[in-house]
Amino acid sequence: MEKAKNxxxxxxxxxxxxxxxxxxxxxxxxxxxxxxxxKSGFYHYFGxxxxxCDELIKLHKRKADVYLADVAKVxxxxxxxxxxxxxxxxxxxxxxxxxRSNENSLFYKTAEQIDQQEDKLVGQLWGEYLGxxxxxxxxxxxxxxxxxxxxxxxxxxxxxxxxLHTLMAEAKAVMQQMTDGKELETGESVF
Amino acid sequence: MEKHKNxxxxxxxxxxxxxxxxxxxxxxxxxxxxxxxxKSGFYHYFGxxxxxCMELLELHKKKVDDFVDEVYGIKRLDPEYLHLxxxxxxxxxxxxxxxxxxxxxxxxxxSEMVDGKVQSAIRELWCDYLNIPSDTSLGIRYYAIVRDMFxxxxxxxxxxxxxxxxMVTDAxxxxxxxxDLKPVETAGHRY
Numbered sequence: 001m002e003k004a005k006n007x008x009x010x011x012x013x014x015x016x017x018x019x020x021x022x023x024x025x026x027x028x029x030x031x032x033x034x035x036x037x038x039k040s041g042f043y044h045y046f047g048x049x050x051x052x053c054d055e056l057i058k059l060h061k062r063k064a065d066v067y068l069a070d071v072a073k074v075x076x077x078x079x080x081x082x083x084x085x086x087x088x089x090x091x092x093x094x095x096x097x098x099x100r101s102n103e104n105s106l107f108y109k110t111a112e113q114i115d116q117q118e119d120k121l122v123g124q125l126w127g128e129y130l131g132x133x134x135x136x137x138x139x140x141x142x143x144x145x146x147x148x149x150x151x152x153x154x155x156x157x158x159x160x161x162x163x164l165h166t167l168m169a170e171a172k173a174v175m176q177q178m179t180d181g182k183e184l185e186t187g188e189s190v191f
Numbered sequence: 192m193e194k195h196k197n198x199x200x201x202x203x204x205x206x207x208x209x210x211x212x213x214x215x216x217x218x219x220x221x222x223x224x225x226x227x228x229x230k231s232g233f234y235h236y237f238g239x240x241x242x243x244c245m246e247l248l249e250l251h252k253k254k255v256d257d258f259v260d261e262v263y264g265i266k267r268l269d270p271e272y273l274h275l276x277x278x279x280x281x282x283x284x285x286x287x288x289x290x291x292x293x294x295x296x297x298x299x300x301x302s303e304m305v306d307g308k309v310q311s312a313i314r315e316l317w318c319d320y321l322n323i324p325s326d327t328s329l330g331i332r333y334y335a336i337v338r339d340m341f342x343x344x345x346x347x348x349x350x351x352x353x354x355x356x357x358m359v360t361d362a363x364x365x366x367x368x369x370x371d372l373k374p375v376e377t378a379g380h381r382y
Contacts, residue, residue, distance in 0.1 A: 024215050096343070100291070103348045138368050145365065148340035155293035174336060177329045178369045 007045040009035060011055050015063075018056060019094040020156060023101050026052070057110050060098070063091040064114045071121045077129035081122060082164040089159050096151045119143070129168075130175055146171040198236040200226055202246050209247055210281045211347065213288040214295065217244070248301050251289070254282040255305050262312040268320035272313065273355040280350050290342050310334065321363055337362045 013035055017025040026049065032039045046052035067088045074080035085092055098111040119140050127139035150167055204225055208216040217240065223230045237243040258279050265271040276283055289302035310331060317334050318325035341358060 021215070024212060099343060100346070102344070102346050132369070132372055135368075135372065138365070138372075141361070141365050142369070145336060145340050145362070148343040149336045151343040152290060152339035157293070170332070171336065174329065174332045175369055177327075177332070178366055179372055 006041065007055070009037075010042060010045060010052070011059050014052065014056055015059055015094060016090060018097055019090050022097040023053070023104070023107075026056075053106075057106060060091065060094055060110065061114075063088070064095070064117075067091055068114070068117055068121060071118060074122075074125065077122070077125050078165060078168055079161065081125065082161055082168065085164060086159065086161055089156075092154075093156065093159070096154070099148075099151065115144070115147070130172060132175075142171075142175065197232065198246075200228070201233060201236060201243070202250050205243060205247055206250055206285060207281060209288055210284040214244070214292055214298065217247075244298075248298070251282070251285055251301070251305070254279070255286070255308060258282055259308055259312045262309070262316070265316070268313075268316045269356060269359055270352065272316055273352055273359070276355060277350060277352060280347065283345070283350065284347060287342055287345055306338070310338075320359065321366055333362070333366065 010031060013031055014026055017031070017034075028039050028042050028049070032042065042052070046055060067084070070084045070087070071081065074084055095111055095114065098107040102108045122143065123136050123140045124133065126143045127133035127136050130139055130142065132139055146168070149171070150164070153167055154163065201222060204222055205217055208222070208225075219230050219233050219240065223233065233243070237246060258275070261275055262272065265275065286302060286305055289298050289305070292298045292302075313334070314331060315325050318330040321330060321333070323330055337358070344358075345354075
């Protein structure tokens with residue numbers, strides 16, 4: 001019991017660091033300094049950095065399950081789904097770091113698996129949001145594109161409802177511009 | 192002359208490191224070790240880390256200008272532009288690191304300037320590729336979404352023709368399928 005409690009201090013602290021800076025942010029020295037603990041504890045619990053990363057991934061999967069359970073309850077993309085994203089800001093940023101570290105296959109596969117679960121949950125709503133609910137596969141393909149766009153534009157500072165709403169509205173407007181005939185202008189780009 | 196040549200050694204090495212690891216990768220000690228030079232040279236040429244980063248940005252702007260000049264000389268997005276992107280992998284990845292570094296306002300502003308230049312240069316090629324007119328905002332708005340998806344997914348490892356070709360092919364087919372959903376009411380109308 002005591003062991004689990006102490007090792008979770010290390011993983012929680014590392015989780016936040018990883019979410020902010022990615023794998024480069026994870027240094028044993030630095031974690032020990034932040035926690036005011038001795039490095040020997042780290043090696044005792046995790047063996048090495050790889051063992052530690054495995055634990056971070058397990059923690060992320062648990063947090064992703066909580067996130068997905070919330071996503072399963074939403075009734076709309078805007079505002080319900082966007083509000084869930086805001087509530088799970090740190091796991092979302094951690095997830096982004098996993099995608100960026102795609103040279104690591106454990107990270108990449110973990111992210112992909114979670115994304116696929118999310119696709120199933122929001123595919124229908126996303127189709128409704130875009131007004132193409134008879135075309136779920138197409139809606140999901142566009143959703144995947146937009147989700148990756150969001151990851152580039154979001155950061156710890158701007159990760160709020162207002163930013164998400166603006167970005168989603170832009171994605172929807174671009175799609176409408178495609179369907180409304182290519183010669184029509186449906187408003188100015190915000191970029 | 193000798194001075195210029197020596198400072199260029201530092202900036203080229205720094206540029207490579209930054210492209211791989213971003214700002215966090217830039218440490219004077221480490222650069223000195225890679226170049227097998229004394230740290231004093233670094234301080235002599237650049238004053239401090241900030242001065243060095245300014246030089247890196249200058250170097251980046253030069254490399255981007257060379258890239259953009261080449262863009263204006265090519266006719267097709269696939270395969271010419273994609274091959275050009277691959278042959279400038281280091282510059283592309285340096286740009287990706289700038290985009291991802293949202294904490295540093297100065298670096299982020301530089302990334303936006305580069306995005307703007309590239310966007311102007313590629314506009315015609317992109318719209319030709321999508322088969323849409325280049326005088327409406329749709330092409331550029333969609334380009335911004337696809338580009339930011341690219342920024343999320345790209346790494347040195349997957350910066351190859353297979354990945355880029357799939358990315359633009361997917362983007363085009365998503366647009367084509369969306370455009371086909373609701374044919375413009377006046378389609379087929381004869382004047």
